Structure formats: C-alpha cells, structure tokens
Amino acid sequence: MLPIAASTYAPRIDLLFWLMVAISGAIILLVTTLLVWFSFKYRRGTKAKRGALMTRFTREVEITWTVATFFTFVFLFWWGASVLVATVPIPRHAMEIHVVAKQWMWKVEHPDGQREIDALHLPLGVPIKLVMTSQDVIHSFFVPAFRVKQDVLPGRYTELNFTPDKVGTFPLYCAEYCGTDHSRMTGGVVVMTPGAYARWSQAQPQGDSLADRGKRLFTQLGCAGCHVNSETVDAPDLFGIYGKPQPMTGGGFKLADESYLRDSIMLPKQDVVAGYAPIMPSYQGVASEEDVVELIAYLKQSGGSTSR
Amino acid sequence: MTVAQPPHETTLLGRDLGEESYLTDGTTLMSWLGTTDHKRIAILYAVGITFFFFLGGAAATLIRLELISPAGRMLTNDEYNRTFTLHGIIMVWFFLVPSIPTTMGNFVLPMCIGAREVAFPRINLFSWYLFVVGGLLTFFALLFGGVDTGWTFYTPFSTNYSNSNVLLAAAGIFVTGFSSIATGINFITTIHMLRAKGMTWMRLPLFAWAMYAVSLVMVLATPVLAITLLLVFVERAFGLPIFDPRFGGDPILFQHLFWFYSHPAVYIMVLPAMGVVSEVIACEARRRVFGYEFMVYAMLMIAVVGFMVWGHHMFVSGESQFANLVFSFLSFVIAVPSAIKVFNWTGTLYRGQIRFSAPMLYALGFVGLFTIGGLTGLFLASVPLDIDLTDTYFVVAHFHYIMVGGSVSAFFAGLHFWWPKITGRLYPERFAQFAAITMFFGFNFTFFPQFILGIEGMPRRYHLYPQQFQALNVTSSLGAVVLAFAYLFPLFYLAWSLFRGERAPNNPWDATGLEWQTRSPPPTRNFDFDPDVRAAPYGYHPEHNAPHEVSQTHEPQTP
Numbered sequence: 001m002l003p004i005a006a007s008t009y010a011p012r013i014d015l016l017f018w019l020m021v022a023i024s025g026a027i028i029l030l031v032t033t034l035l036v037w038f039s040f041k042y043r044r045g046t047k048a049k050r051g052a053l054m055t056r057f058t059r060e061v062e063i064t065w066t067v068a069t070f071f072t073f074v075f076l077f078w079w080g081a082s083v084l085v086a087t088v089p090i091p092r093h094a095m096e097i098h099v100v101a102k103q104w105m106w107k108v109e110h111p112d113g114q115r116e117i118d119a120l121h122l123p124l125g126v127p128i129k130l131v132m133t134s135q136d137v138i139h140s141f142f143v144p145a146f147r148v149k150q151d152v153l154p155g156r157y158t159e160l161n162f163t164p165d166k167v168g169t170f171p172l173y174c175a176e177y178c179g180t181d182h183s184r185m186t187g188g189v190v191v192m193t194p195g196a197y198a199r200w201s202q203a204q205p206q207g208d209s210l211a212d213r214g215k216r217l218f219t220q221l222g223c224a225g226c227h228v229n230s231e232t233v234d235a236p237d238l239f240g241i242y243g244k245p246q247p248m249t250g251g252g253f254k255l256a257d258e259s260y261l262r263d264s265i266m267l268p269k270q271d272v273v274a275g276y277a278p279i280m281p282s283y284q285g286v287a288s289e290e291d292v293v294e295l296i297a298y299l300k301q302s303g304g305s306t307s308r
Numbered sequence: 309m310t311v312a313q314p315p316h317e318t319t320l321l322g323r324d325l326g327e328e329s330y331l332t333d334g335t336t337l338m339s340w341l342g343t344t345d346h347k348r349i350a351i352l353y354a355v356g357i358t359f360f361f362f363l364g365g366a367a368a369t370l371i372r373l374e375l376i377s378p379a380g381r382m383l384t385n386d387e388y389n390r391t392f393t394l395h396g397i398i399m400v401w402f403f404l405v406p407s408i409p410t411t412m413g414n415f416v417l418p419m420c421i422g423a424r425e426v427a428f429p430r431i432n433l434f435s436w437y438l439f440v441v442g443g444l445l446t447f448f449a450l451l452f453g454g455v456d457t458g459w460t461f462y463t464p465f466s467t468n469y470s471n472s473n474v475l476l477a478a479a480g481i482f483v484t485g486f487s488s489i490a491t492g493i494n495f496i497t498t499i500h501m502l503r504a505k506g507m508t509w510m511r512l513p514l515f516a517w518a519m520y521a522v523s524l525v526m527v528l529a530t531p532v533l534a535i536t537l538l539l540v541f542v543e544r545a546f547g548l549p550i551f552d553p554r555f556g557g558d559p560i561l562f563q564h565l566f567w568f569y570s571h572p573a574v575y576i577m578v579l580p581a582m583g584v585v586s587e588v589i590a591c592e593a594r595r596r597v598f599g600y601e602f603m604v605y606a607m608l609m610i611a612v613v614g615f616m617v618w619g620h621h622m623f624v625s626g627e628s629q630f631a632n633l634v635f636s637f638l639s640f641v642i643a644v645p646s647a648i649k650v651f652n653w654t655g656t657l658y659r660g661q662i663r664f665s666a667p668m669l670y671a672l673g674f675v676g677l678f679t680i681g682g683l684t685g686l687f688l689a690s691v692p693l694d695i696d697l698t699d700t701y702f703v704v705a706h707f708h709y710i711m712v713g714g715s716v717s718a719f720f721a722g723l724h725f726w727w728p729k730i731t732g733r734l735y736p737e738r739f740a741q742f743a744a745i746t747m748f749f750g751f752n753f754t755f756f757p758q759f760i761l762g763i764e765g766m767p768r769r770y771h772l773y774p775q776q777f778q779a780l781n782v783t784s785s786l787g788a789v790v791l792a793f794a795y796l797f798p799l800f801y802l803a804w805s806l807f808r809g810e811r812a813p814n815n816p817w818d819a820t821g822l823e824w825q826t827r828s829p830p831p832t833r834n835f836d837f838d839p840d841v842r843a844a845p846y847g848y849h850p851e852h853n854a855p856h857e858v859s860q861t862h863e864p865q866t867p
Contacts, residue, residue: 144765155553
C-alpha cells in the first residue's frame with residue numbers, strides 16, 4: 001500500500017504508520033465487535049438480562065477507559081514526536097540544492113551551476129538539503145517515496161532534508177493547490193549511483209557555479225557600488241557575514257541566514273543593521289528569485305572581506 | 309392531556325393539515341416569510357440547506373465522474389478547480405455548518421427544554437435572511453464565473469493571483485457568518501433563560517448540551533472568519549498589503565487566522581451530530597445514556613480544546629517544530645473526549661432493548677464511521693505521518709468520514725427521528741431503513757478507497773493524475789453512484805410522506821424528551837400545558853415502564 005521507501009528516513013515513518021494502523025485497527029475491531037454483539041444480544045424481544053447498572057460501576061468503567069485512552073494516545077504522540085525530533089538536525093556536510101517553484105514548474109539549481117526543470121538528479125546515499133522558495137503562490141514539494149513534504153513559500157526559504165537510499169526515478173508532486181495547472185506541476189526525482197551522478201553532472205552544459213554567477217550579478221546589479229569600498233555611501237561590508245548574528249537598529253541581533261539575506265535584498269527596510277542609514281533600495285522586481293539565490297551563494301562562499 | 313379539536317383547515321396547497329398547529333397558524337406565503345416562530349424558521353432553513361445539499365452533491369457527482377479518467381475528459385483544469393471549490397464552499401458553509409443547528413436546533417431545542425420560543429425570535433428570522441442573502445451572493449459567485457481557490461482561500465493565491473470571483477464569494481460567506489453568530493447567541497440565551505420549571509442543567513437532554521457547546525464555538529470562532537475574509541477582501545480589492553510577501557506580509561498569517569476558525573468549525577459540524585445521535589441511541593436502545601455527565605463534559609472539553617489545535621493543519625507550512633509538537637500533543641488530547649463518547653454510545657446499547665428503526669441505523673452508522681474518521685485523525689495528528697499524508701487523498705477520506713459519514717448520517721438520523729414531530733406524518737419505515745443501509749455501504753464504497761489512494765501518495769485537488777491511481781478512483785466513483793442514489797431516495801419518500809404519510813401520534817418513539825409530550829405537529833406556542841420537569845432525561849429503563857412513565861415530566865420511580 002505504501003509507496004516504495006527510498007530514503008533513510010522512510011522506514012521509520014513506515015514503522016510508525018503500521019503501528020498506528022495496528023492500534024487503530026484494534027480499536028475499530030473492539031468498537032465494531034461490541035456494537036454488533038450488543039445489537040444482537042440486546043435486540044428487542046430477547047430474554048437477555050437487563051437490570052440497571054450500579055452507578056459506582058458505571059463511574060469506574062468510565063474512568064478506566066478515559067485513562068486507558070489517554071495513555072494510549074500519549075504513547076502514540078511520544079512515538080511520533082521522537083521520530084520527528086531525530087530528523088530535525090541537518091547534517092553539516094549536506095549537499096545544498098536550490099529549488100525555485102513557480103506556477104506551474106519546479107526550477108532546480110545545483111551548487112555547481114547545473115539547472116533542471118521538473119527534475120532533480122541526486123547521488124545515492126548523500127544527505128541532501130533543499131533550500132526552497134516560490135516566485136508566486138504557495139506550492140509544496142512532495143516526494144512520496146522519501147515520505148517528505150514541505151510547503152514552498154513566496155518571500156521565505158523553507159528547507160527539506162533527506163538522504164536517498166535507493167536508485168530509481170520517483171514521482172515529485174506539488175501538494176499545495178496553486179491554481180489552474182496544479183495537477184501538472186509534477187516531475188521526477190532521479191537517484192543515481194555516485195558514478196552515474198558524476199557522469200550526468202559532467203554531461204550538463206557547463207555553466208558557472210552558483211557563486212560565480214552571484215559574483216557577476218553582485219557587480220551587474222550594482223551591489224558592489226555601495227557595499228565595496230564606497231567613498232560616498234556608507235554601507236556594511238557583506239563578506240563573511242553569513243551565519244553570524246548582526247546587530248539591529250533598535251537593539252537585538254538577527255542571524256544572517258538565507259532568509260535574512262533574502263529579506264535584506266527584497267525588503268531592505270525591514271531589518272536595518274545598527275549604525276547604518278536605511279537607504280538601500282528594494283530589489284523587488286529587479287532581481288529574480290534565482291538571482292537572489294545566486295547572490296546568496298556568492299555571499300556564503302566569500303568568507304574573507306574584499307572591502308578596504 | 310385533552311385538547312379541544314378546532315375544525316380542520318386547508319392550506320394554500322389545498323391539503324388537510326389536521327388539527328390546529330404551527331402549520332395551520334397562517335397559510336399565506338407572508339405568514340412564512342415574516343414568521344418569528346422558531347419552528348417555521350427551522351422549516352425555512354431546511355428548504356435552504358436542502359437546496360444547497362443537492363447543489364454541492366451535484367458538484368461532487370461531477371468531480372467523481374471526471375476522476376474516472378486520469379486524463380480528465382469532460383472538464384478543463386479551470387473548470388475542475390471551480391467545481392471542487394463550489395463543492396467545498398457550499399457543503400461547508402451552506403450545508404454542514406448550518407445543517408443541524410438551524411433546522412433541528414431551531415425546531416427541537418426550545419421544545420426539549422420546555423420553552424415556548426427562542427430568546428430572540430426576530431433575530432432568529434433575521435439570521436435566516438442573512439443566510440439567504442449570503443447564500444445568493446455565494447451562489448452567483450460560484451455559478452456565474454466561479455471561484456478557483458478551493459474552500460480554503462489560501463493567500464497569496466486568493467489575493468493576488470486568482471482570476472475568479474473571490475470577492476463576491478468572500479462577501480457571501482462573510483454575511484452568512486453573521487447568521488451563525490445570531491443563531492449561536494440565540495441558543496445560548498435561550499438555554500440560559502428559558503428552561504422550563506425543574507429543567508436543571510444536569511437534566512438537559514444531550515441534544516440541548518450539544519447545541520449549547522456548538523453555540524459557544526459559533527459565537528467565538530465565526531468573528532475570526534469574518535475578520536480573515538475581510539482582510540482578504542481589502543487586500544484583493546484595494547491592494548492593501550496584508551498577506552503579500554512582496555511588502556513584508558506573511559501568507560502564513562492567513563492560514564493561522566483561517567484555521568483558528570476552521571478547525572473549531574469542524575466541531576461546529578460534528579458536535580450537533582453527537583447530540584442527535586445521543587438522543588436516538590438512548591431512545592431506540594431504551595436505555596439511559598451511559599455516563600451522561602461524562603458526555604456533557606466531553607462535549608464542553610471538545611468545544612474548548614477545539615480552539616487550541618488549529619496548527620495541526622500547518623505541519624508542513626514552515627511552522628516551527630516546537631509549535632508542531634505542541635499542536636500535535638493537543639490534537640491527541642482532543643481525541644480523548646471523542647473516544648469517550650464513542651465508548652459511551654456503545655455502552656448505552658449494553659442491556660438495552662434495541663429497535664433497528666431507520667434513525668437507529670443511521671445513528672449506529674454514525675458511530676462506526678465517526679470512529680474510523682477519528683482514528684485516522686490520529687495519523688494526521690502525528691507530525692511525521694502528517695508530513696507524508698497531508699494534502700493527499702488520505703486527508704480527503706478522513707474528513708469525509710467525519711463530516712459525511714458522521715455529520716450527514718446524524719443529520720439523516722435526526723431528520724427521521726423528529727420527522728413525525730415536525731410534519732405530523734409518519735415516513736415509510738422500510739424505505740428509510742433501506743436508504744440508511746444503502747447510504748452506509750455507498751459511503752464506505754466511495755471513501756474507503758480514498759484512504760488507500762492517499763497512502764499511495766495521490767495528492768488532493770488533482771484534476772489529472774498518474775495512471776497507477778485509476779483503479780481506486782474508478783472504485784470510488786462507482787461507490788459515489790450508490791451514495792448519490794441513497795441521498796436522493798429519502799427526498800422522494802419523505803416528500804410522499806409529507807402529503808400522503810400516515811398521521812403521526814404525539815410520541816411515536818415513546819421517547820422521554822419534552823418535545824414528545826406535546827402534539828405532533830406542535831401548536832404555535834409549543835405546549836398546551838406548562839411543562840414541569842421532574843426527572844433526568846432518558847429514564848427509559850426499567851423496561852416495564854409505560855411510555856408516559858419515562859417522560860421527563862413524570863416523577864422518577866425508584867426501581
């Protein structure tokens with residue numbers, strides 16, 4: 001019944017699923033048996049014993065099944081929660097792939113610059129981290145074989161991590177209703193052995209890596225004009241800030257993660273770094289979501305400062 | 309209680325209505341459209357929701373026909389999207405939410421607590437007009453041009469991207485929301501102020517408790533829906549940036565607001581069903597409801613905790629994992645009172661004298677289907693399983709088990725149970741039993757395959773789907789044919805009964821409730837006497853009690 005399990009995470013989900021099936025099956029069986037048995041035994045006209053029940057008895061039965069149900073449900077909650085908690089930490093060396101969704105298409109950008117549409121090629125056994133955003137409405141990245149699903153939101157990055165552990169092509173669906181061709185917004189995830197993946201990767205039209213493209217955009221879009229050694233404009237140095245907390249005007253710190261960097265490009269007035277005037281213009285409509293992904297890749301890569 | 313028999317009257321339809329009753333008190337169209345009698349308003353509502361039920365049902369039929377083929381042969385993608393949106397909006401807001409409260413609630417609630425009217429009769433009529441106005445606005449929005457957002461109106465699709473009548477539909481639902489609020493306020497006040505002498509809180513029938521609980525939820529949750537739709541409206545109509553991420557808005561905020569109403573709304577749809585089923589099972593098993601007090605507290609707990617679980621609709625939305633775990637835990641907690649209720653209904657059968665009348669068959673069907681719906685809800689309350697199963701057909705099957713298998717079955721149970729009281733006529737029992745059994749099988753036939761579809765990974769709201777899912781989709785569509793027949797059949801025999809059915813006695817079920825101590829159909833002022841309540845409800849056993857000895861107005865006996 002369950003689709004083929006193709007990620008390291010899937011067997012744990014499947015075990016939880018069958019546990020739930022067993023417990024709810026047992027409860028349904030119990031209720032149905034009692035319903036049918038009572039309906040038969042106490043149908044009108046039979047000679048079954050029918051006296052009143054003692055109030056104390058009723059009360060004790062009531063308390064018993066309330067407590068039993070509660071503990072069963074808490075146990076099920078605990079099991080589910082422990083499966084979830086085990087998946088929260090993302091492996092540090094995970095391969096990061098960017099996904100940009102739009103009506104009605106999945107656009108994928110690999111770190112080395114390969115691009116795909118409605119397809120995602122992955123090497124077997126390598127932890128994957130997808131960083132996803134949407135150009136328009138909410139979509140949802142759903143690969144049943146991996147037992148994963150994550151909404152893809154406009155104006156925000158969401159992440160999904162998993163490790164594929166079977167070779168094959170697995171269906172990819174958009175699971176959040178997104179308009180006319182929602183049901184056509186499908187694709188395939190191709191998991192390949194590392195050798196085959198390397199060959200596939202080589203065969204792709206060799207573009208620049210994401211970071212290289214970001215570096216070019218950094219100049220083209222005019223970011224460098226203010227953020228690199230500017231005489232006239234006082235703008236913060238951006239290199240090496242990724243992953244570090246930034247002081248905010250008005251107090252407090254914000255972690256410079258992907259979402260923060262994206263917001264700083266698209267909605268610069270939202271979080272202004274302490275000590276700087278809110279003079280940066282918004283790049284809404286100027287930079288596409290893919291451009292932003294590339295810019296961020298560049299900022300993440302360049303650890304050292306180029307300023308001064 | 310002997311009553312003077314006035315001469316029989318005839319109505320505008322030219323038929324004999326029997327002795328003087330609320331039906332004979334004015335027979336012109338205006339006497340109906342201007343009535344403040346809660347019983348007549350119930351009939352007005354019944355006409356409205358029957359229309360919407362069959363409209364929504366027609367859309368469902370179209371959807372099932374279309375899904376026979378994976379390539380979708382009759383409709384375009386846009387037409388398909390408009391069809392399921394119509395189905396959802398109509399069924400949720402114009403059938404399920406108002407169904408039991410506005411018809412059986414309006415009709416039976418005042419009578420079963422011994423009141424002669426609801427607390428605010430004119431607000432009651434006004435609420436019907438709001439329902440009609442909202443219904444017409446939405447009806448036109450959905451049928452002429454259509455809406456393609458799904459019933460959930462998720463932003464930014466609904467505010468910035470959809471090319472359909474979102475504004476008009478939202479306006480219609482907004483207006484209809486006020487009719488819910490008015491009904492809720494009316495019921496709460498009625499139960500507080502107008503109970504008959506001796507009708508203490510712990511003597512209230514469970515149907516009255518259900519109406520009380522559901523009214524609390526309607527009054528507290530519906531305003532949030534109104535605000536949410538208003539925000540969508542102003543963003544879409546005037547470009548006021550609220551949820552739009554391009555201006556720093558958060559589309560997820562919409563989901564929080566929407567589910568803060570729409571999860572409690574699930575309980576608006578199911579609490580009344582629980583009330584109806586409790587009445588029917590106790591009466592037809594001739595047995596006190598097992599654990600009456602626990603039933604009351606369970607309903608109140610559902611009403612309260614129902615407000616704290618909305619986040620379980622958003623486990624994959626990007627909500628934090630901590631929030632996910634909290635909402636997951638609370639969702640498991642709210643399953644406990646629901647489970648208690650199932651056990652109590654089952655326990656009520658123990659040592660009973662069960663009669664398998666049509667209402668009882670519907671009620672037993674409710675218990676089974678609600679149990680399946682509730683237990684599959686546990687799958688969706690568990691975060692890791694929800695991540696896999698949400699937005700698939702598993703969810704579709706789950707909520708149809710609760711809302712169609714549960715609430716609609718209970719609606720039919722109540723409709724048949726109170727039919728003799730409301731119309732003064734008996735319905736043909738054999739036909740009704742046949743319809744109940746057909747409905748049960750047709751329902752499972754339609755929706756059980758959808759659980760498997762979801763587990764196999766078929767996403768919901770898909771017009772075109774991979775070939776591998778066709779067999780189960782065809783099975784489901786075949787089931788829908790049986791189900792459609794089972795829903796249409798009562799329309800015919802009940803219409804027949806309305807005109808030709810045998811006259812009903814005052815208390816055909818030998819039930820204990822006060823509504824059964826008056827005439828069928830009841831007089832305009834409900835009772836020809838002042839009800840004086842002397843006993844807890846459901847004094848059905850010991851078995852040798854004569855019918856009048858079990859009534860709530862009869863001094864309880866010590867066995």
